Amino acid sequence: MRTPHADLHTGTHDPFHLPHESWRRLYGLACVRCRGGRGLRPGGHAYTQHADGGRLGWAVQICADCDHHSKSTDSKAS
Numbered sequence: 001m002r003t004p005h006a007d008l009h010t011g012t013h014d015p016f017h018l019p020h021e022s023w024r025r026l027y028g029l030a031c032v033r034c035r036g037g038r039g040l041r042p043g044g045h046a047y048t049q050h051a052d053g054g055r056l057g058w059a060v061q062i063c064a065d066c067d068h069h070s071k072s073t074d075s076k077a078s
């Protein structure tokens with residue numbers, strides 16, 4: 001299964017199947033959604049599966065563009 005552009009915000013990810021690029025997003029080095037690096041700010045958490053069956057949370061970053069987009073989408077939904 002290849003989902004290189006997946007939004008890491010959604011779901012719980014298997015750390016053994018994450019591409020190297022996804023780790024950059026988990027470490028907050030790139031936008032969690034678009035992999036960009038402009039205007040990064042704290043963007044909530046992404047989760048990976050842990051060996052004991054739990055989840056491991058990562059404080060991820062989101063870029064200004066995606067942050068703005070998600071906020072405008074939310075306001076329209078409510």
Ligand SMILES: [Zn+2]
Nearest residue numbers: 031034063066
């Ligand atoms: Zn982005």
